[in-house]
Amino acid sequence: MIVNILKKTWRRGDLCIWLTGAGLALSLILTTALLVAIVVNAMGSFWPGEIQIFNLNDGSKVLGNQMNREIIPRYGAQDERQKTFRVQIKKGNRDIYNSDFVWIDENKIKTVRFPEEVVAVARREWGFFFGYIKEVLDGDQVIARGTQESLKVVQSLLPKVIANNKKIEKIEKKEIGAINYKLERVRLKLKKLNLKGISEGAVVDDLNQKIPGLKMKYNDLEKKLLGLRNSQNTKLTLQTVEGREKTLPLAQVLDIYDPNSFSLLDKLGYFFKSINDFLWDDPREANTEGGVFPAIFGTAFMVMIMSVLATPLGVLAAFYLREYARQGTMVSIVRIAVNNLAGVPAIVFGVFGVGFFIYFIGGTIDQLFFPEALPTPTFGTGGILWASLTMALLTVPVVIVSTEEGLAAVPKGTREASLALGATKFETSWRVVLPAVMPSILTGLILAMARAAGEVAPLMITGVVKLAPSLPVDGLWPFIHLERKFMHLGFHIYDVGFQSPNVDAARPMVFATTLLLILMVIFLNMAAIYLRNRLRKQLSASAV
């Protein structure tokens, strides 16, 4: 009886259906869990945490916000009551305590309370300060005393200070940077002429005449900078919970607030401001703070160059394979090779990129066109062009495969119709087949972009750096600097998460950057999918 039922169940394949369903469910759960973990952690890092005072049994105090709580692992503790916990507190003030974070066993904590008068100060250096403001000084003159009064004064002064800082930054990075760049170009031009044996004449004089002008501008800017710096002489005297004092120039302050008095609206405001800063700022403090804008830009730009290089190459190769080559053993072998190429470990491509693109091609370019800069390499070192080319090689098989599939799906009749009208094979390929396979090409591109945006290993050796001094696109001739090194979100995650000396402080950055990378890949894919669907709609029937 039971055997019969089991037999029936087996024959009907119920078990199999259950298994397939379970497989799908498991994958969904894993993916969702991963996404939820990343989103929660990333978003949590933008939310303003409340500051607590922990009074410990030994009489000391710790001020900070609680980040984590975990069981203290202890052998033999099976009883629920024997379990003890510890909490991780972010206490900030790295310059005073040497570390931002501390673990405290819960049984050592006597009381916990939320102080009302407490401030969090985001600083340019040393991370957060948590504590009190004793007074605000303008030069030697006290203009405010006590935390509450000082906070109001500082908050009213802060916008001006930040604007001033921006001015300083602009002069430092853009204007002085531009002059240095121009001076360097003049120097290299002179050297180039010198290498050609020209050391005097109108051209050389012309170039030499430019130098004093540029140097004068440089000096002017330095004076201006000094003036701007000296105009800021407001200082804060801060006090830690133990009563230790610290003087902080207001110019060092990025933001100051009292999280414990925040309403929900204030918190939301802070949340969105943090996200905004994260997206658009440059990194600070060895990448553990600040924003990731250069990495976003580098990733997007690299993917764009990669797409521009890989798509035409892949499409051409696929057209030759499917439309022109005589279908036979040779083409089959090539096809298998192309398919396998998509599975070659990425680092292998990276090594090839270094050997071929950077040392061979880049080195040759340097010798032919930039001999004046040697021994400093121009193209003979990692850069965004080489990284993109390497990525293009890595992703071109994906484009080839999907274009070929698209070509195989274009009906023979469509080609015949065109040929029968007197079109040549080229006209047929160009005007009928290519538009018809456009959706497949875009599918290939989507996959290629997703892969290129997420790949890190080959980039590490072909041009990605921890901190790039300037973006590959700027306002200086020739505007697009393909030889420059760049930052990349994937590498940023690796660097911040695993190469940082201050792992705890960097953790929020890791999650936020991870989320951003995922969102970016999703965004790129969505854009391409939208485009593809629009094309498909145009091409295919809505009703047949």
Place this chain on the structure above:
Amino acid sequence: MLVTTLKKESLKQDIQPSNGLTMKTPGFQHDPDLMIRINDVNFYYGETQALKNINMILPEKKITSFIGPSGCGKSTLLRCLNRMNDLVEGTRMEGDILIGGMNTNDPALDVSELRKNIGMVFQKFNPFPKTIFENIAYGPRIHGMKDKKKLTEIVEKSLKSVALWDEVKDRLNSTALALSGGQQQRLCIARAIAVEPEVLLMDEPCSALDPIATTRIEELMVELKEHYTIVIVTHNMQQAARVADLTGFLLLGELVEFGPTEKLFTNPSVPKTEDYITGRFG
């Protein structure tokens, strides 16, 4: 006009195909420049011979149909006329097909010029995945027409001549693939005549259509024969009987009988033809 690549003299010779149809057969016009002459054509797919010694004359501005069971070579013969068999690797043709002074089997012939003059409509309707307008304008465009106004005129004229204009004039810029099967096939015919060919080849044009659409296409063929020499391959003997002026019956690569349709269907001179049209085999 057609390009003359052969001496006119050789064309003027009175070719006598084996089936007895000559230039003097009553009821047919005899402009040697416009008719299609198939002289001793043999065709091979690799080692397999698909057509054996075909000789026929297809008169201009008439409908000639090829009938016969599957694999008899009727489609191959049709595709010899515009060299579509070139697309199949390992094929070889012997003999001459003379169309209005061009020898289609001339290796030096500009195939694209030939195909411009010989339009083709396929069994499975195959509009391009483009708009209706672009489908029709495609042919004139590749032959160098850029003038948008003229293209619009051609599109209208071509669609009108297949009686599709009224049905699609409001959605010329929507995809052609959204049309019904019959409409798509008429669109394909319009596309073929947009380049103003002189011959129209139709390879089982109605086999993928329902009876109503079939009737419309047949009516259309009869209308079109005023301007075009039409050659049609069909599986459907009633269709051949309804539309064709001349019918050729092919069997295993050989032309068994060729003559006026009425005679072939009512009084065939070869017993095999009778067997086929009465349904004893095939």
